[in-house]
Amino acid sequence: MKNYLDNEYHPVIEDYITDYVDDNLESVERSTFEEVLVHDDDLRELALSAKEGKKLLNQFREVKAMDGFLERLLKSIPQ
Template identity: 80%
Template structure:
């Protein structure tokens, strides 16, 4: 089962969102990153979300230039 097929608790989803948006305190960020070290699926989901956000921002900037 891939990380996209899993259901995550809303608290975990909130942490991923805050991680991607860089809205975590340094202690929360370090703690969450420690969790990511031990959970391959969650780590893949978090980093995919982060990469997706970057790509959407690049797309938005390209559309603004046109």
């Protein structure tokens, strides 16, 4: 079964996805790209997945380990 991850896209399309996720498209480009997404299910899923992935990665930046975590971790690793 194929899904959107099995597809290969031209680097220009990949750049558009990156710019779309990063909100780096001008309004006309954004509208045009969103129109393309309406008609291409696989590309839309890829773009929305990338957007969700970026959001999740940003949430991990806010996670902080408790004091002493690194020391405890290093002690638990066999030499």
